[in-house]
Amino acid sequence: MLLFSENSENKMEFSEKCDLLKRNIYKTGGLAVAFSGGVDSSLIAAVAQQELGSRALAVTALSPTYSTREQKFSAILAKQIGIKHITVESNELDIPEFADNPENRCYYCKRELFAVVKEIANEHGIGFVADGTNIDDLNDHRPGMKAADEAAVLQPLLDAGFLKEDVRRLSREMNLPTADKPAMACLASRFPYGSRITEEKIWAIDKVENSLRNFGFCNIRVRHHGDIVRIEVGEKEIARLCLPEIRMKLIAVAKSVGFLYVTADLQGYRTGSMNEGL
Numbered sequence: 001m002l003l004f005s006e007n008s009e010n011k012m013e014f015s016e017k018c019d020l021l022k023r024n025i026y027k028t029g030g031l032a033v034a035f036s037g038g039v040d041s042s043l044i045a046a047v048a049q050q051e052l053g054s055r056a057l058a059v060t061a062l063s064p065t066y067s068t069r070e071q072k073f074s075a076i077l078a079k080q081i082g083i084k085h086i087t088v089e090s091n092e093l094d095i096p097e098f099a100d101n102p103e104n105r106c107y108y109c110k111r112e113l114f115a116v117v118k119e120i121a122n123e124h125g126i127g128f129v130a131d132g133t134n135i136d137d138l139n140d141h142r143p144g145m146k147a148a149d150e151a152a153v154l155q156p157l158l159d160a161g162f163l164k165e166d167v168r169r170l171s172r173e174m175n176l177p178t179a180d181k182p183a184m185a186c187l188a189s190r191f192p193y194g195s196r197i198t199e200e201k202i203w204a205i206d207k208v209e210n211s212l213r214n215f216g217f218c219n220i221r222v223r224h225h226g227d228i229v230r231i232e233v234g235e236k237e238i239a240r241l242c243l244p245e246i247r248m249k250l251i252a253v254a255k256s257v258g259f260l261y262v263t264a265d266l267q268g269y270r271t272g273s274m275n276e277g278l
Contacts, residue, residue, distance in 0.1 A: 017160045017162055021047060021160035021170075029052075029127070030052060032120060033045045033056070036184070037073045037184075043178070059085075060075075060078075080177070090113070092109045092188070104146075107143040110143075110147035130155065131153050132155075132167075140275065189272075204258055208259075217241070223265075227261055228261045
């Protein structure tokens with residue numbers, strides 16, 4: 001629950017936000033973090049480890065919608081932070097309401113995730129679960145926040161008035177490798193609403209995105225439109241995407257995983273582009 005009015009977070013000094021974040025986490029006495037290895041949950045995990053020690057726990061749900069690259073990264077990062085890390089197998093695609101990809105798809109994903117994390121927290125005698133929601137998340141389509149409310153999940157960054165820039169700043173001060181990490185989202189966000197999600201389609205998206213990262217592209221999204229794949233990269237990188245030595249290899253990878261047509265989005269990378277039609 002947000003404890004500040006719309007403008008109050010801008011009146012708080014950064015140091016005050018940091019102190020409030022640390023106090024709130026310390027007062028839980030024990031915290032299980034829904035940990036993806038992204039910028040936000042990594043900061044929560046690092047502060048929880050700092051404030052709670054052995055009473056801090058990071059829980060990562062491994063599923064087809066969570067890229068293999070990110071799964072490996074989260075395990076390495078948890079070890080660097082020093083927090084106890086538990087992984088559990090999960091598959092949102094087994095939930096019909098999720099796989100059908102309605103506009104509130106994220107609600108079903110988060111409901112499953114928080115149930116899993118709460119069960120593990122209970123097994124370890126930990127009474128609270130947290131996610132990495134921050135103030136800026138309130139400006140986007142976030143059906144998963146309803147699931148967080150229903151499960152009484154804590155949102156320490158939100159309660160301390162953290163904007164995304166605050167998250168990155170504190171992460172930098174704590175020497176976290178995620179400080180400048182591009183925004184990530186589960187692979188299910190790559191599909192138009194109403195388009196059924198399958199493991200085969202997820203696998204295809206993951207392959208093309210990994211190829212882009214191997215070429216050095218950072219801010220990317222690969223969108224699945226049936227036979228067509230739509231590639232988003234940073235606006236300044238669109239020209240490089242079209243260089244023959246890169247373009248031809250990407251075409252080969254995309255066709256090898258089942259796409260007939262390979263396109264570049266001239267608007268470039270932007271988070272939540274699938275929400276533009278809502």
